[in-house]
Amino acid sequence: MLEQILVQTVNGLVNGMVLALVASGLTLIFGIMDVVNFAHGDLVMLGGFTGAVTVAQTGNFWLGLLVASVTIAAFGALLQITTLRPLIGRDPLTTIIATFGISLVLQKYALWQFGPTAQNIPQPIPGQFSLFYLQYPWYRLGAAVMAGAIIGALYLFLRYGKYGIWIRATTQDRVMAGAMGIPVPLVHTAVFAIGSAMAAASGVLFAPLAAVTQNMGFDFTLRAFIVVVVGGMGNLGGSILAALFISLLEAYASLVVSPSQAVIVSFVALILTLLFRPTGLFVPTPK
Amino acid sequence: MLTLADVHTHYAKSHILHGISLEVQAGEVVGLLGRNGVGKSTTLKSIMGLVRPSQGRITFEGRDITGLAPHKVAHLGIAYVPEDRRIFKLLTVMENLRTGLDRSGVTETRRKALLDKIYESFPVLGERKDQLGGTLSGGEQQMLAIARAMMLEPKIILLDEPTEGLMPRMVSQIRDIIARLNGDRVAILLVEQDVGLTLGASSRCYIMEKGLIRHHAPSADLKANPSVIHQYMGV
C-alpha cells in the first residue's frame, strides 16, 4: 500500500510538472492582459502535432521541441495581433468566448492539417528503471525535469533582464508602463507568444507519454483553468504549486477510483477554492 | 514646445475638457491651478495619450501627438508623474528606475551618471534600491515617481499634484527638485493644489475652471494680486 502511494506520488509530481508548464503560460497571459485563453489546450495540441511531424521527418526529438515551440509562438503572436488586440480592455468574459471560437477553429484545422489519426513521438530517453513494483520509464522523469527547466528559465527571464522588467511592469500597471515608454502592445504580443511556446512545448513533452489527438485540447484547457484558479490567477508560483497539488490529488484518488473518475477530485478542489479562498489557495490572503 | 489647441476630452460619458488651449515653452515651469475635478489631471492624461481627445490638437516640437500611444509620447520626450504616484509596487526601487533607464542609446557611463545624479538628489532611494516599491513610505514613493520620470531624460515632465499628502519637509524637497529640473532646462507642467508652491516655482500659471482655461498670467502678477486666485479657487 505504501509503495502504491509512493508510486502515485511520483506520478503526481511528473504529471504536475507538465501541467505546470501548460498552466504557467495561461496564467502569464491572464496576468498581463486579462485574457482567459480557452484555446490554450489547443495550442498544446498543435505543438504536439507539429513536434510529432518534425520528429517523424528528422528523427530528432530536441529539434521537434524547438520547431514546435517556435512555430506555435509565431502562430500565437499572429493570433493575438489579429483577434485579441481588439479585445484589450474588454472584460475577460468576452475574451473567453472569443478564444472559445478560436478553439473550435484550431481543432478542425488540426484535423484538416494533420489528419484524424493520433500521432506519437517515440521516447527520446529510452529505458526504464525499477520503481518498487513497477518498471518506470526514465522518460517520465525526463519530461518532468525538462518542464521544470523551462519554467525555471521563464522565472529567470522574468526576474532579471530588461524584458523581464518590462513584462512585470506591464502586468502590474499597463497604463503606467506605457507612460514609461514600454511598448505595451508589443509586450502583450510577446507574452502571448511565450505562453503559446510553453503550451506547445508541453504538447511535445506530453506526446511520448500518450498520443496526440485533435480533441485533446479541451482536457488540457480545463485542467489548466482549474490550476490557474486554484493557484491564483496571474500568480506564477501559485500555479506551479497548484498544478502539483491537483495532480497529486488525482494520482492518489486513482488508487481508489478509476482514473476517469479521479478527475472529479480536481473539479471539487476548484469549487471549494472558489467558495472559500477565491483569490487562490496558494496566494496570501489579500488585506 | 508643447501646445494644446482647443482640446476636448470625454471620460466615459462625461465631457471633461471643453476646449483647453495652453502652451509650455522649452525650459519653462508652467503652473496649472484649479479646484478639484475641473479637469487638470485629464489635461495631463490627454497630453500623455492615456485618454484620447475627442477634438482639438496637441502638438509637441512641431509634431502632432493628439491621441498618440503613451509609449510613443514618452519616446518623444514627455514624462508623466501621476497623481497617485503609481510606482510599480512589486518591482524594486532599482527596477522601477530601470523602466525608464533601460532605453536604447543609453551608454553604460550615461546610465551610471544618471543613477548617481538621482541618488544624490534622493539619497533615500539609493539606500532602498533593492527594496520593493510597495514598502516605501508615501513621500519616498513620490520621490521614486519623480526619479523614475527623470530617468527618461525628458524634455518636459507632467507633474500631477506632487505634494499631495506629503509632510512639509518633503514638500520643500519637491520644491528643490523642481528648481533643479528647471536649472537643467527640463520644462515642467505643474498641476498643484498648493498655490504658494506653484506660484513660487513657476514663471506663469493657467487657472482652470470646469474644463476651460479661465485665466492666464505670469506668476509674479498672481502673487501680487491674490484676489484672482481667490476668485477661481476660493482659497
Next chain:
Amino acid sequence: MASQTSGKFWIIFLTVVAALALVPLGLPEFWRKFLTEILIWGLLAMSSDILIGYTGMVSFGHSAFFGLGLYGAAAALLMLRSPNLWIALAVGLAAAALVAVFVAYFATRLRDIYFAITTLVFSQIFYVIIFTWTEVTGGENGLYFSQPPFALPGIFSVRFSTVTLHWFVLAVVALSYLALRRITQSPFGMVLQSIRENEPRTRAIGYHVERYKIVAVLLSGVFAGLSGTLYAIQHRFAAPDFVFFTVSGEVVIFNVMGGMGTLVGPVVGAAFFLLLREGLSRFWAEYYLIPLGIAFTLMVIFMPQGLLGFLKRRVNQ
C-alpha cells in the same frame, strides 16, 4: 401606442407559429424531425439567454441542465411500466431544477469569469458521473427507452406521429417563449437587465441582487431542462455526449450569433447554426466549423449584438 405594437406582435407571432405548424406537412420525414429538433435547441438557447443576455451571467454549463432533463425523463420513461408523458416531463424538470439550485448557489458567490469556469466544471462533473456510473446510466452506450403517448390517463391515449409530436413540441416551445417574454418584460426582467448593465449600482439602489440571480438561474435551468426532456421524448435516447461541454459551447454560439438579450435571436441562431451544419457537413464534413468558428469569433469581437441583435429587440418590445 403600446397596444398597437402589442397587436403587431401577436400577428407576427401567430403567423410564425402557424407557419411552423404547417411547414412540416410539406416536408420529407427527415426535415420534419429536423425542424422539431431546431425548436428544441431553440428552447435551450432561449433559456441560456435569460442568463447570458438578460442578466449578464455567462454559463458554460447549460449541458448540465439539458442533460439532467434528458436523463430525468429517461429515468421516468424506463422505470414506469406504462411510460407517461407528464411524469417524464415532471421528473425531467425536477432533475434540472435540482441542479439549478446548486448552480444558483454558486451564482450568488461567484462573478463573471469564475462563474463561467465553475459552470463548465460543474457540468463536467455530471458528465464524468454519467459516463462512469454505467450500471445506472448505461455509461457510454446510453439509455434507450420508448416514447410515451400523448395521454390523459383514463380519458384518451394517442401515439405521437412525427407531425403531432412536432405540434406538441411547438406548443411547448411557443408557450415557453411567451412565458419568458412576459418575464423579461416585467419589472423582474428589468432588474435583471439592470444587473447586467451595472451590478453595484443595482445593489446600491436597494435590490437584493442575489435573489434575482437565484431566480434567473432557476428559470434558466428549468427551461433548459424542459428542452432536454423534449429531446428525450423525441429521440428516445440519452447519452453522456449530451452532457459534455460541446452542447454548452453550441448554446453559447447560438446566443452570440443570434443576438443576446432578445430571446428570439438565440432561436434564430440555433436554426442558423443547425441548418448550416446540416448543409455544409455534406460537403465539408467537420470542417464546416472552420469558417463558422472564424465567423463566430469575428462576431464576438466586432458584432456583439449578433445576427438579429437590435432588430429583434424591437419585436419583443
